[in-house]
Amino acid sequence: NIVDTPGHMDFLAEVYRSLAVLDGAILVISAKDGVQAQTRILFHALRKMNIPTVIFINKIDQAGVDLQSVVQSVRDKLSANIIIKQTVSLSPEIVLEENTDIEAWDAVIENNDELLEKYIAGEPISREKLAREEQQRVQDASLFPVYHGSAKNGLGIQPLMDAVTGLFQPIGEQGGAALCGSVFKVEYTDCGQRRVYLRLYSGTLRLRDTVALAGREKLKITEMRIPSKGEIVRTDTAYQGEIVILPSDSVRLNDVLGDQTRLPRKRWREDPLPMLRTTIAPKTAAQRERLLDALTQLADTDPLLRCEVDSITHEIILSFLGRVQLEVVSALLSEKYKLETVVKEPSVIYMERPLKAASHTIHIEVPPNPFWASIGLSVTPLSLGSGVQYESRVSLGYLNQSFQNAVRDGIRYGLEQGLFGWNVTDCKICFEYGLYYSPVSTPADFRSLAPIVLEQALKESGTQLLEPYLSFILYAPQEYLSRAYHDAPKYCATIETAQVKKDE
Incomplete structure (x- = not known):
């Protein structure tokens, strides 16, 4: 199965969600445009998650292409551990041939002591040994084969597909292992039906099975589809390695079906926030x-x-x-x-953060409190980026779970709008005191009173307005380095460190 993902920055989170389900990746680089900023970001993510990657230099049939320059930029900006798999002739017509030169295998040989000794001694090295070492290095995500072609015209596609089937191995446990799969996509059909896509890492999924959702309720499989030969077809059984499509109104992105401990790869946890x-x-x-x-x-x-x-x-x-x-x-x-x-x-x-520790209590039957509840809350600022933490210091033996849940729901609602009208973050909220009258008090009283108490605590604390900021790496030719230092403050940017690598 092929998962096609967009390359634009605004959709990188969608790409990251898909990374964890991949056996391998084909990183497509335009021969005309070369390595772009998003190419570096995608390659960094692939490296971070140790995903086997083949690089495909596309659009080699366009006029004015300089393949040597593109390959050099791959070495300089992505990784020096590449192996060029083809020799390319662009004129008078495009010819792609397998690269049989032993020097093309340098990146494979130099990291294997046995092969390196044979190479230095002038002893012959079999293609089988080189191929095995290449496959192992690709699987370890420490070597990146480079292929050329033109997807639009089908040029070089067959060698690329042969490489994918030969170099990539299915992730997950083989055989009769326990069921494990994770959801990486949600979509709605034109008829409004909600579908979820999951990658099955291990085990077998059958129609009418009842499977566990990690940390949640169980799911009954009433309908199941899989991609097959370019179509979406119904099936009664799905096996390890397949992408399964299920109709569901309750399964969410990143949910795990079955045994969560059998996930072969950590999921990406760095989704940015809307800005x-x-x-x-x-x-x-x-x-x-x-x-x-x-x-x-x-x-x-x-x-x-x-x-x-x-x-x-x-x-x-x-x-x-x-x-x-x-x-x-x-x-x-x-x-x-x-x-x-x-x-x-x-x-x-923007977001808001409390300026200092503060607390506030509203008592039952003390005007203007209209609710049959007493609540005391404390607010403590945390360091930037900490998010919101919550703690209840009221015993469940005194105030039961339904009332406690109502307080937390009310706090969650109250945090949506601080003193300046923005979400409140980077603070710890403690439920310090609670009182109810039986039998007149209800969870609704606590749910309604909690955001009012929180607002008063925030007024006593005061809040600081937080503006979003991003950290990024700026690549620039050395001759523009002084210009970058000069212009950065104009855009409220601060340069923390600078490194020189060749001409950047």
């Missing part, structure tokens, strides 16, 4: 409900897209990572859902 927001509205008021339904579906398929309705203005608020992502959403609303929308200019998403 921009805008208001979106239908051109006709009658389409508002349809727009909300469509945005809910789109947000379900992409964790970096969030949709909410402002409780005061009732405007539809859309939070996202980048402008290209917003353009794609607008296109999907128009083409798939037949909705014409009005989108305002995006603005930056």
